Amino acid sequence: xxxxxxxxxxxxxxxxxxxxxxxxxxxxxxxxxxxxxxxxxxxxxxxxxxxxxxxxxxxxxxxxxxxxxxxxxxxxxxxxxxxxxxxxxxxxxxxxxxxxxxxxxxxxxxxxxxxxxxxxxxxxxxxxxxxxxxxxxxxxxxxxxxxxxxxxxxxxxxxxxxxxxxxxxxxxxxxxxxxxxxxxxxxxxxxxxxxxxxxxxxxxxxxxxxxxxxxxxxxxxxxxxxxxxxxxxxxxxxxxxxxxxxxxxxxxxxxxxxxxxxxxxxxxxxxxxxxxxxxxxxxxxxxxxxxxxxxxxxxxxxxxxxxxxxxxxxxxxxxxxxxxxxxxxxxxxxxxxxxxxxxxxxxxxxxxxxxxxxxxxxxxxxxxxxxxxxxxxxxxxxxxxxxxxxxxxxxxxxxxxxxxxxxxxxxxxxxxxxxxxxxxxxxxxxxxxxxxxxxxxxxxxxxxxxxxxxxxxxxxxxxxxxxxxxxxxxxxxxxxxxxxxxxxxxxxxxxxxxxxxxxxxxxxxxxxxxxxxxxxxxxxxxxxxxxxxxxxxxxxxxxxxxxxxxxxxxxxxxxxxxxxxxxxxxxxxxxxxxxxxxxxxxxxxxxxxxxxxxxxxxxxxxxxxxxxxxxxxxxxxxxxxxxxxxxxxxxxxxxxxxxxxxxxxxxxxxxxxxxxxxxxxxxxxxxxxxxxxxxxxxxxxxxxxxxxxxxxxxxxxxxxxxxxx
Ligand code: FUL
Ligand code: CA
Numbered sequence: 001x002x003x004x005x006x007x008x009x010x011x012x013x014x015x016x017x018x019x020x021x022x023x024x025x026x027x028x029x030x031x032x033x034x035x036x037x038x039x040x041x042x043x044x045x046x047x048x049x050x051x052x053x054x055x056x057x058x059x060x061x062x063x064x065x066x067x068x069x070x071x072x073x074x075x076x077x078x079x080x081x082x083x084x085x086x087x088x089x090x091x092x093x094x095x096x097x098x099x100x101x102x103x104x105x106x107x108x109x110x111x112x113x114x115x116x117x118x119x120x121x122x123x124x125x126x127x128x129x130x131x132x133x134x135x136x137x138x139x140x141x142x143x144x145x146x147x148x149x150x151x152x153x154x155x156x157x158x159x160x161x162x163x164x165x166x167x168x169x170x171x172x173x174x175x176x177x178x179x180x181x182x183x184x185x186x187x188x189x190x191x192x193x194x195x196x197x198x199x200x201x202x203x204x205x206x207x208x209x210x211x212x213x214x215x216x217x218x219x220x221x222x223x224x225x226x227x228x229x230x231x232x233x234x235x236x237x238x239x240x241x242x243x244x245x246x247x248x249x250x251x252x253x254x255x256x257x258x259x260x261x262x263x264x265x266x267x268x269x270x271x272x273x274x275x276x277x278x279x280x281x282x283x284x285x286x287x288x289x290x291x292x293x294x295x296x297x298x299x300x301x302x303x304x305x306x307x308x309x310x311x312x313x314x315x316x317x318x319x320x321x322x323x324x325x326x327x328x329x330x331x332x333x334x335x336x337x338x339x340x341x342x343x344x345x346x347x348x349x350x351x352x353x354x355x356x357x358x359x360x361x362x363x364x365x366x367x368x369x370x371x372x373x374x375x376x377x378x379x380x381x382x383x384x385x386x387x388x389x390x391x392x393x394x395x396x397x398x399x400x401x402x403x404x405x406x407x408x409x410x411x412x413x414x415x416x417x418x419x420x421x422x423x424x425x426x427x428x429x430x431x432x433x434x435x436x437x438x439x440x441x442x443x444x445x446x447x448x449x450x451x452x453x454x455x456x457x458x459x460x461x462x463x464x465x466x467x468x469x470x471x472x473x474x475x476x477x478x479x480x481x482x483x484x485x486x487x488x489x490x491x492x493x494x495x496x497x498x499x500x501x502x503x504x505x506x507x508x509x510x511x512x513x514x515x516x517x518x519x520x521x522x523x524x525x526x527x528x529x530x531x532x533x534x535x536x537x538x539x540x541x542x543x544x545x546x547x548x549x550x551x552x553x554x555x556x557x558x559x560x561x562x563x564x565x566x567x568x569x570x571x572x573x574x575x576x577x578x579x580x581x582x583x584x585x586x587x588x589x590x591x592x593x594x595x596x597x598x599x600x601x602x603x604x605x606x607x608x609x610x611x612x613x614x615x616x617x618x619x620x621x622x623x624x625x626x627x628x629x630x631x632x633x634x635x636x637x638x639x640x641x642x643x644x645x646x647x648x649x650x651x652x653x654x655x656x657x658x659x660x661x662x663x664x665x666x667x668x669x670x671x672x673x674x675x676x677x678x679x680x681x682x683x684x685x686x687x688x689x690x691x692x693x694x695x696x697x698x699x700x701x702x703x704x705x706x707x708x709x
Contacts, residue, residue: 040381043401046433046485048271048289054253055431057198057244058270058291058461059396061327063109063158064102065295065336068144070120071304073341075671078659079118081168081210085134088120093137093343095147099155101345102337105353106360109158109197111334112148114189116162117204119169127184130169149193160198160244161189165227166205171212174220179227186232190239199236201229201247203256204660224249246293250274254332255282255290260664262296262333263325267457270330270434284437285484291461294326297336298349300666305338307671310348311529311550311569315503316355323360328464355564362498368419369476369494370394376411378402380486388413391478391492399429399490406486410479413492418474420496422467426459426478427491434460436489437482441465444475459489470496504539504553506568509593510575513545515553517563524562525553531565546573548703571623571701576614580647580681583607590684590697598627600634601686601694608640608685611700612647616678619643619704624658624684626665627698634696635661638688641670644681651675655687662690667699678707 050058071079073087102110115121121131123145133140145161152159163185172178190196208217220226233251236243245252255272257264258280265279271286272278278286298319301309314322319335326333337349374388380401388411390398402409424441428434439456442449453465476494480487504517506525515523523539524532529550545551548571555563579587583601587609590599601607626635641654653672661668682702686695 040383040386043380043404043432043486043488045431046435047285048287049433050270050289050291050430051253053242053244054289054291057254058330058332058430060108060158060197060332062107062333062335063111063160064105064107065111065113065162065297065303065334066098066102066148066339067113067116067303067305067336068339068343069113069116069122069304070118071116072339075304075306076657076659077302077304078204078206078657079116079120079168080657081117081119081170082215083118083120085120085130085132086136088132088135089137090339090341090343093144093147093339095144095151096154098339098345099148099151099157101350101353103155103157104357105337106357107157107335109160110148110152111160111162111198111200112145113162113164114145115164115167115185117164117166117168117202117206117209119164119167121185123188125185125188127181127188128170145189145193153194158197159194160196160200161193162200162202163189164202164204165223166202168206168209168211171214173209173211174218174226182227183232183235186235187239190236190243196240196243198244198246198254201227201232201245201252203247204663206659224251250288252290255279255292257292257294257326257331259294260296260660262294262322262335264292264294264329264331266329266463267437268292268329268331268460268463269458270430270460289433292331293334294322294331295334295336296322297338298352299338299346301669302664302666303336303338303660305340305346306669308669310346311567313346313348313352315564315566316352316359317500317503319352319356320359323356324464324466327462328466330458330461330463359498363423363495367394367493367495368415368421369413369492372413372415372492374400374411374413374492376400376402377409378406391489396427396490397429399488401488402486404486407483408480409487410477411489411492412475412477415474415476415494418472419494420470420472421494422470422497423495424453424465424467424476425462425491425493425495426456426465426489427462428459429488429490430461432488433485434458435483435485436460436480436487437484439481440479442477442479443471443473444477445471445473449477462491466497501564502555503564503566504555506551506553506566508545508568508570508573511544511546511573513539513543513551515539515543515551517553517555521555521557521563523553524556525551527551533562534560545570546575547705548572548701571703572613572617578612578614580610580612582609584694585609585696587611590700593699595625595628595698598629598696598698600627600696603692603694605689605695606640606685606687607689607695608683610647610681610683612681613702614680616645616680616707617702617704618707619653619672619675619679619682619702621669621671621703622654622682622684623670623699623701623703624668624697625699625701626658626661626668627696628665632662632665633689633691634686634693635665635690636686636688636695636697637661637690638686640683640685640687641672642683642685643672643675643679644683645678647681650683667701679704
């Protein structure tokens with residue numbers, strides 16, 4: 001790829017000379033040259049192309065995910081498969097209410113986890129006993145899938161389903177027998193609940209599980225072969241040809257965005273190669289059209305609902321960043337909002353979802369380029385059908401095109417009146433494939449062209465480019481600087497981001513509490529979990545906070561009004577902590593408050609370290625942050641946590657599995673059991689680690705209160 005600055009210089013001179021020498025490029029002159037009845041052919045499709053179903057799906061942009069099942073009641077992210085269905089008994093589940101909330105949040109559909117890795121089927125399946133009929137909920141007569149499907153129909157959004165291939169409950173998992181059950185589950189879900197817009201085949205296959213009591217590790221080898229996705233896809237097509245198949249190895253219609261943060265990479269391609277998935281970037285010129293979906297949850301605590309997660313909800317501004325990094329790069333975004341044990345969404349999540357919607361509504365309130373007139377360096381066959389004004393007509397089906405051998409055309413749009421904007425959105429006509437490699441945007445400011453974006457790479461389904469600051473102009477120029485085949489551009493739109501809410505950022509260094517806002521307004525804060533209000537303590541530099549708990553803060557503006565609340569959860573301050581011993585590795589790195597440094601033990605498990613917290617606490621929970629450097633070696637996925645008052649006699653306070661670290665290496669919170677006395681020492685042990693290495697930890701936190709007396 002060329003360096004941005006040189007693209008800028010070359011193209012600027014090119015355009016200047018073009019303006020002087022070639023008055024024919026003016027649009028009105030063009031149309032007067034057109035001969036009646038002259039019609040140019042459509043450009044030939046380029047490489048891999050989407051199916052009509054994929055085009056419709058890519059235009060959905062945004063839909064919801066809901067994780068709700070046995071894990072909701074155990075607090076786990078991955079159930080082992082031995083959970084008793086009797087624990088599933090939501091007291092206030094109302095599918096219609098949930099779907100209505102999703103719809104109000106701007107979601108065009110929702111995907112429900114009909115079966116997660118624990119194997120529990122939330123509908124009365126005939127394929128396994130481990131299902132909803134064995135629960136006390138509605139006396140075993142309920143059907144969560146049906147209720148969601150009906151609610152989606154009622155509220156006019158699309159229904160989709162997640163059906164985990166990995167099944168930690170099924171006795172035959174890994175063998176032929178399981179497949180029969182699994183295919184039946186797919187058939188039931190696609191035959192009995194109306195149209196399913198998307199079916200999700202999760203790629204996680206963790207190995208060990210209950211498996212009908214065997215409690216062992218099962219290796220399925222090549223997942224694509226074992227599940228026989230080729231056959232599965234054939235079956236799905238025969239039942240619901242419009243269903244988008246997510247995952248499914250080489251046979252699916254849509255792919256993972258590459259992280260569970262919802263982000264996809266830029267440049268970004270909807271195409272992938274014959275042999276690879278394509279991950280978050282896709283493959284330029286790839287042979288298959290398999291667009292990406294960015295997936296993430298609205299809450300930092302995970303996919304399922306967890307006790308106390310209200311303090312870990314993502315702010316609307318964080319979600320906006322996710323939006324630009326997924327939808328804004330041409331992928332779809334699926335956002336999870338989990339239901340709790342009562343069957344309701346968490347009010348904190350819902351609040352953020354609605355504020356996120358408000359921010360998007362404000363962003364999209366006006367497309368300043370709509371109805372702009374346009375001229376171009378070339379128009380295909382001088383045919384009006386391919387006019388550059390197709391980019392500003394609000395119709396995604398019409399597009400501007402040039403001759404086949406022209407890979408670097410440019411077009412100028414003139415807005416109805418000058419506008420101030422800071423987001424530029426472009427789209428290619430993806431029905432003809434994805435073509436553009438790079439582009440620049442200029443604005444005509446004070447009598448000359450100024451490049452306002454020289455970093456444009458792919459366009460594809462869509463790209464949203466955010467400017468560092470708003471620009472006011474009436475004339476804009478799009479310069480395509482590289483393309484695989486003649487570009488076909490269907491949209492050139494301009495928006496203005498809503499003014500950002502002043503929401504403080506909260507940190508802690510040692511014992512020092514640091515709360516930053518815009519530097520102009522007063523910051524009110526609390527450390528007891530309550531909402532700061534008029535009269536709450538005013539933050540000033542030097543404030544200390546050494547306990548564990550939730551700090552909340554908001555600005556109070558000159559007119560007395562209160563700004564939006566931000567929050568951060570802290571463990572017990574580690575200033576008085578010391579590593580007492582470790583089996584290997586530098587354990588101090590796991591208690592240095594720095595997520596970028598990690599304790600990494602030498603190969604082999606178990607590996608452990610002991611910390612002296614300096615004084616006794618009533619410890620209630622601890623958290624484990626896996627290594628954050630993008631590597632998975634040594635991530636501790638099975639652990640033990642012991643506590644001691646004197647560093648000599650130990651008591652096990654927790655043990656278990658950290659699930660899903662590979663795809664989603666977020667902080668893991670674990671409640672401690674049997675801890676009613678003072679805890680001064682803890683021992684963290686990694687009993688199993690990913691990828692055959694020794695254990696590791698980027699950070700361990702402990703939550704609790706100083707012991708009394
Ligand atoms: C992952 C799963 O393992 C998680 O539990 C979750 O369902 C997420 C959407 O996909 O791979
Ligand atoms: Ca660290």
